Amino acid sequence: MAETARAPRARTETSEQQLRRRRRAWSYLVLVGLSVFFLFPLVFMFVSSLKPDGQLLSDIGGWRAFLPVGDISLHNYGAVFDRVPVGRFLLNSLFVTVAIVGLGLVVNSMAGFALSRMRWRGRGLVTSVVIATLIVPFETIAVPLVYWVAHLPILFLQDGTLVWDTGWLDGYQVQIVPFVANAFSIFLFSQYFSTIPTSLDEAARIDGAGWFTIYRRIVVPLSGPAFATVAILTFLPAWNQYLWPTMVVQDEKLRPVMVGMQYFFQDNPAWGEVMAYTSMITLPVLVVFLAFQRSFVSSVAASGVKG
Amino acid sequence: MTATFRLDPPADPGPGPDEPRPGPAAAGARPATRPRSARPRSARRSEARAGLAMASPAILLLLAFLIVPVLLGFVLSFTNARLVSPEPLRFVGLDNFVRAFTVDPTFFRSMVNTFAFAAVVVPVQAGFGLFLALLVNQRIRGVTAFRVIFFIPVVTSIVVVSILWKFMYQPSGVINSFIDSVTLGAWQGTAWLNDPSTALFAIIVLSVWQAVGFHMLIWLSGLQTIPEELYEAARMDGAGAWRQFKDVTWPCLRPTRIFVLITITIAALGLFVQIDVMTQGGPVDSTSTLVYHAVLTGYRQQQIGYGSALSLVFFVIVLVIALVQRHLTRDKD
Numbered sequence: 059m060a061e062t063a064r065a066p067r068a069r070t071e072t073s074e075q076q077l078r079r080r081r082r083a084w085s086y087l088v089l090v091g092l093s094v095f096f097l098f099p100l101v102f103m104f105v106s107s108l109k110p111d112g113q114l115l116s117d118i119g120g121w122r123a124f125l126p127v128g129d130i131s132l133h134n135y136g137a138v139f140d141r142v143p144v145g146r147f148l149l150n151s152l153f154v155t156v157a158i159v160g161l162g163l164v165v166n167s168m169a170g171f172a173l174s175r176m177r178w179r180g181r182g183l184v185t186s187v188v189i190a191t192l193i194v195p196f197e198t199i200a201v202p203l204v205y206w207v208a209h210l211p212i213l214f215l216q217d218g219t220l221v222w223d224t225g226w227l228d229g230y231q232v233q234i235v236p237f238v239a240n241a242f243s244i245f246l247f248s249q250y251f252s253t254i255p256t257s258l259d260e261a262a263r264i265d266g267a268g269w270f271t272i273y274r275r276i277v278v279p280l281s282g283p284a285f286a287t288v289a290i291l292t293f294l295p296a297w298n299q300y301l302w303p304t305m306v307v308q309d310e311k312l313r314p315v316m317v318g319m320q321y322f323f324q325d326n327p328a329w330g331e332v333m334a335y336t337s338m339i340t341l342p343v344l345v346v347f348l349a350f351q352r353s354f355v356s357s358v359a360a361s362g363v364k365g
Numbered sequence: 366m367t368a369t370f371r372l373d374p375p376a377d378p379g380p381g382p383d384e385p386r387p388g389p390a391a392a393g394a395r396p397a398t399r400p401r402s403a404r405p406r407s408a409r410r411s412e413a414r415a416g417l418a419m420a421s422p423a424i425l426l427l428l429a430f431l432i433v434p435v436l437l438g439f440v441l442s443f444t445n446a447r448l449v450s451p452e453p454l455r456f457v458g459l460d461n462f463v464r465a466f467t468v469d470p471t472f473f474r475s476m477v478n479t480f481a482f483a484a485v486v487v488p489v490q491a492g493f494g495l496f497l498a499l500l501v502n503q504r505i506r507g508v509t510a511f512r513v514i515f516f517i518p519v520v521t522s523i524v525v526v527s528i529l530w531k532f533m534y535q536p537s538g539v540i541n542s543f544i545d546s547v548t549l550g551a552w553q554g555t556a557w558l559n560d561p562s563t564a565l566f567a568i569i570v571l572s573v574w575q576a577v578g579f580h581m582l583i584w585l586s587g588l589q590t591i592p593e594e595l596y597e598a599a600r601m602d603g604a605g606a607w608r609q610f611k612d613v614t615w616p617c618l619r620p621t622r623i624f625v626l627i628t629i630t631i632a633a634l635g636l637f638v639q640i641d642v643m644t645q646g647g648p649v650d651s652t653s654t655l656v657y658h659a660v661l662t663g664y665r666q667q668q669i670g671y672g673s674a675l676s677l678v679f680f681v682i683v684l685v686i687a688l689v690q691r692h693l694t695r696d697k698d
């Protein structure tokens with residue numbers, strides 16, 4: 059009786075396995091096809107950056123467009139360095155990005171700490187204002203912000219004396235300061251900090267620790283993931299800044315990489331050089347991403363709680 | 366198996382600072398529970414002072430570079446402000462808005478283009494992102510590598526992406542030669558970006574290509590909060606793959622769905638870089654957008670007042686969408 063009952067079931071199991079295997083094969087086929095779709099433009103970019111313009115254009119008609127074959131060299135990269143101060147652009151972007159991310163981590167985490175773990179008058183108001191500003195896209199304030207920073211006072215040293223002037227256009231601070239405080243970073247920090255038990259604060263208070271010490275010695279060391287998330291989520295837009303610096307930076311020496319690319323926006327550029335330039339400014343980000351992809355993925359997932 | 370499922374808070378919050386119940390009102394809404402009465406007034410006062418002090422750098426910066434510009438934009442919308450101007454600042458009432466809606470055909474065209482772009486990009490990108498998320502949510506070998514690959518365009522700057530695709534869209538470019546070889550020469554290429562009837566479509570394709578990986582990950586994190594037991598229960602009831610998706614996955618993704626739709630909509634309405642790099646609004650205004658037009662007039666033509674007015678129109682649209690979102694999220698509770 060048991061024997062006869064088992065036979066048909068065994069057969070259905072194998073057909074189910076077959077079905078599953080076939081479905082998996084289809085999945086892989088689709089996944090590989092989509093990978094080609096997502097990767098081919100970047101492969102094309104890197105490969106093209108290695109070719110002289112003549113070959114680049116003649117290769118386009120076929121598979122050779124995606125293969126590093128023929129007259130391969132780094133010549134285009136050298137030509138880019140001759141044409142534009144790309145080293146300077148990279149340093150500018152690096153400096154601006156590090157400043158925005160670094161200062162942002164300090165300023166926003168302190169605010170997140172004060173909003174999530176301390177009692178003070180106005181906390182409720184500040185919290186609701188921070189949340190309200192979450193929905194203001196930068197594009198809506200870009201034009202008035204230009205007008206505003208053009209009228210801001212600035213102090214600087216000239217020949218050993220302090221000079222008072224107005225106008226923030228052209229400089230590093232105009233690229234950095236407006237982006238340090240970030241409502242979304244504050245929000246993420248205060249969310250994370252509120253998961254740390256407040257009994258730790260109490261114990262430290264009894265031992266006579268000040269609030270800044272509690273922040274510095276207890277909460278910050280326990281919040282590595284929150285700092286990583288905020289760093290990753292602020293690093294990309296800072297490196298990729300385009301709209302704002304095109305409006306406020308005229309001086310070539312102060313331009314970031316994305317604006318430096320404008321040299322190549324003319325109608326018939328030397329495409330090999332363009333591809334070399336774009337490869338150069340994309341590679342650092344790609345390397346950082348691949349090295350930290352696990353943190354990138356969890357950071358983006360964390361940003362989904364915003365809604 | 367109807368839509369009565371609720372998102373149970375995940376037992377393990379995972380590596381990120383996950384808040385089990387999404388919702389903006391959650392920040393700081395959890396009051397620190399401390400025995401208040403046991404503490405002297407001086408301690409409370411020092412806490413109040415320290416709290417304000419620690420929050421003040423962020424408060425001042427947000428005030429100076431977000432709140433003031435918003436209010437300033439509102440005020441400037443009703444003026445003739447220019448970036449550098451010999452004329453004094455003067456209030457002109459609704460002139461800027463009248464000009465936008467009556468005598469500026471490019472503004473009207475930009476509105477139409479912006480909404481057309483959003484109307485295509487929002488459903489396509491959301492749907493495609495969900496499809497990708499379902500694909501990479503399977504328990505099969507190497508799936509993490511595919512997640513990374515699909516996300517690579519997201520970390521590539523949109524400026525780079527725009528110029529790269531501009532190259533590929535050339536009349537004798539990669540896209541045309543691909544179409545040519547697939548159709549065996551039956552369909553000759555077109556100058557995608559120089560033709561008013563194809564330019565916006567061409568920009569839609571690369572915009573989705575660049576951004577869809579981001580929303581794949583958002584969908585994926587939503588999918589991973591759905592408890593496996595629900596699927597087991599559905600299978601016990603004899604539900605196939607489609608029924609499981611329709612009765613379990615889809616209702617459980619409600620909060621994620623709202624978030625994805627709203628973020629894509631706001632990003633799509635803010636379309637600027639692709640236009641600036643690839644077409645400058647042309648040919649014949651067929652790709653001009655609200656933000657592009659606002660920056661063009663407000664900054665490049667230095668008419669700050671007019672540009673602020675256009676930005677305000679954009680802001681109001683975004684605000685309405687955000688309010689609709691809040692309304693939809695509130696329905697849930």
